[in-house]
Amino acid sequence: xxxxxxxxxxxxxxxxxxxxxxxxxAQPATSxxxxxxxxxxxxxxxxxxxxxxxxxxxxxxxxxxxxxRRKMLQDRLxxxxxxxxxxxxxxxxxxxxxxxFEQINKNSSKDRSRWLWWGGWSWGGDYENMWEEQKENVxxxxxxxxxxxxxxxxxxxxxxxxxxxxxxxxxxxxxxxxKGEGDNMLFVNYEGAVTGTITQKMPNQWKEIxxxxxxxxxxxxxxxxxxxxxxEGTIWLDDVNLVPVGxxxxx
Numbered sequence: 001x002x003x004x005x006x007x008x009x010x011x012x013x014x015x016x017x018x019x020x021x022x023x024x025x026a027q028p029a030t031s032x033x034x035x036x037x038x039x040x041x042x043x044x045x046x047x048x049x050x051x052x053x054x055x056x057x058x059x060x061x062x063x064x065x066x067x068x069r070r071k072m073l074q075d076r077l078x079x080x081x082x083x084x085x086x087x088x089x090x091x092x093x094x095x096x097x098x099x100x101f102e103q104i105n106k107n108s109s110k111d112r113s114r115w116l117w118w119g120g121w122s123w124g125g126d127y128e129n130m131w132e133e134q135k136e137n138v139x140x141x142x143x144x145x146x147x148x149x150x151x152x153x154x155x156x157x158x159x160x161x162x163x164x165x166x167x168x169x170x171x172x173x174x175x176x177x178x179k180g181e182g183d184n185m186l187f188v189n190y191e192g193a194v195t196g197t198i199t200q201k202m203p204n205q206w207k208e209i210x211x212x213x214x215x216x217x218x219x220x221x222x223x224x225x226x227x228x229x230x231x232e233g234t235i236w237l238d239d240v241n242l243v244p245v246g247x248x249x250x251x
């Protein structure tokens with residue numbers, strides 16, 4: 001199974017977010033609708049429906065969960081689904097859903113993603129993904145994302161679903177807040193139509209990190225944003241914001 005397929009599968013598992021999503025701030029409907037179309041093309045919805053059927057056949061989803069996710073996907077296919085976890089303002093647009101990690105997935109494994117709208121995986125080592133509730137380790141809201149090494153170090157990560165390259169945009173700017181303890185190391189990477197990366201140790205106090213991504217000249221139209229934890233210790237993440245520089249989402 002290649003990396004993109006893992007992400008698609010993880011997103012399908014997390015689709016229950018629509019049922020749990022809270023109310024969002026008042027925002028321009030046209031911007032939300034335009035961004036929704038970009039994030040959820042017909043091909044992606046059909047792929048998620050197939051993954052959901054495979055999960056049901058394998059006994060990996062309850063009847064109630066299956067019906068909730070199937071209805072949401074069918075509503076998306078019909079164009080009647082109203083997103084509540086999608087952050088959009090004009091300007092700018094935040095392409096990251098659940099960037100504050102406020103919507104948690106209590107049924108996911110601790111070595112995978114535990115936050116709705118994020119995919120996750122683990123390659124070696126002993127790690128735990130968990131939502132954080134202690135106020136000193138939450139930058140804003142009620143929760144942050146905590147990724148902690150509980151044994152041998154290796155590599156673990158969380159990632160967004162495939163994101164669209166906004167027409168005319170030459171660059172994306174990622175901003176997020178992070179802190180760490182112990183011998184931690186964070187690797188952030190754009191993969192696909194956008195390139196850009198950082199690797200650095202996180203301080204023990206909250207710090208805003210900025211990572212710019214450059215849009216390539218190839219035929220790829222989407223990209224994925226990856227957060228890798230590749231050291232020991234603990235890293236906390238919160239308030240992830242990703243915006244295009246220039247361009248027109250409605251084109």
